Amino acid sequence: MLQDGSTQLLCLTASSGVPLFTRGASKQLPFSVIGSLNGVHMFGGGQGALLSSCETEGGGKVVWKVFHDSVMLIAVSGGGSSGACSGAEMSRLQRLLENVWSCMVLVLGQDELVNLRNIERLKRDLRSCFCLIDQLLEEKHQGVLGNLTHCADSLVPPNPTPLQEALDGFAQAADSEFGCLFVHGRIVVATEKWWRLAPQEVVLLCALVRTLSASGSASCDYPVFLPQGSPTVAHRLLHFQLLPGADVCVLCGPTPSLQKAETELVGRLWSPLIETLRSCLAVGERCLPGSVPLRPDVLALLLINRETRRSVSCVQISSHHPLSDSSLSKSRCWELLELFYIFSISRYFTQDETLCGSPEESTQSSHTEDFLHGFSHQPQQCYLVTEDCKCYGFQTQQHQFFLLMLPSVPTFALRTVATQTLTDIISATAF
Amino acid sequence: MMARVTPGAFIVPDWHRCKDSKEYFNKIIQKKNRKNFGLLESPVMPPHAAVDTLDYKVFISGKSGVGKTALAARLAGLNIPSVHHETTGIQTTVVYWPVKLRENGRVLFFRLQLWDCGENALRRFDHLLPSCKEQVDAVLFLFSFTDRTSFQDLSNQMTKWTESTDCLVKVVVGTKFDLFMHCDVAERDVRKFQETWRLPVFHSGGEVSDRLGDVAPILNCLAENLWHQDCVRAGAAGRQQQHKTRTLP
């Protein structure tokens, strides 16, 4: 139906199938196909059957989901090229639909989406969501995995304490309990209440801040609804670019005004930390401070803290590597890391969905369950050897850890290297 | 309404082309591109050449899709987004611009903070417009050369803004001038408008060049009119310390 590897998103009214918008894929599906996709779902509904996904002969996949009996989202993927197994691709699409719906609520609020009074107006208002939705559809977010893991991409600074204090003080001065500091689009520190937002909300807010930050704007006042915490009442997200690449945001009520917060609080409370912020910026995409040693044969890693729902990830490509004649590019490494994560959690490990708090999401882990039913136990470690790299993943009560290494690492040593690397990171950062 | 300022009456016109401006403009340029300053930063001159920085708030007005966000990015030398995404709240962009006063050769950095807010967001959320209007110093009124209604709506908008305050610099910018194949607004009409309202009108559009000449006319015009407005406000005494100056380093 579509080109390999591309994903198209359709949004229609659930009751009458009026198209609200389509995004993604350069070549749009013909209107007749869109009509049929809606029709076949409706037909199922009439027969008391809920159509949730299907696969075409060519490896294309379609996923349907109706939200609050009012809006239907359909994701269509051309399938194939990425090499992901079909179950993993299905869960990616299901996750995508959840995320897109959350984006729509974040920007427009649930009321407007559930009470469809004026379709034309809704269509126009929905355009406000495209920026975020397009970001979700874009395949390459190098170094940012939150949309997939529903964990907050983090950067561990060399010295978090003064930053935490400054952030707490700043949030308080702005009459807010929810504050967060970002460096290179990843969370450095956040207020305690921020971590009590639903993990999915945290990930969405991070995505929003990244788009604001990438636009180069100095400050923003964005109305946002929290899909789970406050779907019908808007809060204000105030965002400030302290330094290029270093952003702070707070969720506020009616006060203070953007101007007041900026002129009276930002300079006063953050100027003393300018050097600390610069040292965070210097950590760069490694996301781990220099005090954490990484073996040179490590290509990439993803570490998830299952309790705090935070993650750190990095790709380490040293071009003049003595051991490596590997021609893996940085972006290919990110892609492989992503694929290995999907592979592991869709086959062996569980994704901690229950913590997401959304009952709607429980359906999507069904693929995992189907597969796991074949086991009499819950796997805790897995490895994968490919031509490009060797991968090792394992989980503990507290962490999930995914490591990509050079093919030159002996397979029998993978487990030791992985365990040691995790120990090194945790003892240096307490992540 | 304030008397119209003749371009070049108060500041040295095209100063970015003069040799003596180089050390100042170098502070807003990094590797041939415009430098993006975070809120904690500002251009810093060596101690012997220190200059004052004057802070102004400029609101960008115009209907959805005319090119408000694109113009803000253009003036700041940022990447212009190629796809139109509705701005769903207030977004501000900071532009530093050095200016040389004519009368005494004094150099000043103008810090223009451009306030851009999506029209849909303004309509949906009541608190945004007051926030944009709070202590605003200037308004850029935008119309698009490819959309006649946006041009016809100008006077409407201008009246709306003049009612609330008369101490306001107003500048008009016609966007998408590069799309002359789709031009929907005649030069003649623009001239007529300019004469009626006695306001500066600029044309904008096309590829962003890394040269300053692209944005200099608009920024110089804003700076000059803001300076003049301050002089008028301060009773022709010139802009002294009483106005809000930057407190950041």
Ligand SMILES: Nc1nc2c(ncn2[C@@H]2O[C@H](COP(=O)(O)OP(=O)(O)O)[C@@H](O)[C@H]2O)c(=O)[nH]1
């Ligand atoms: N060719 C051309 N396109 C422009 C110009 N200004 C804006 N655009 C395009 O018009 C669309 C809307 O611009 P935008 O700044 O987002 O409009 P806003 O809604 O007023 O903020 C975008 O796709 C821009 O790329 C211009 O001067 N020339």
Ligand SMILES: [Mg+2]
């Ligand atoms: Mg805009």
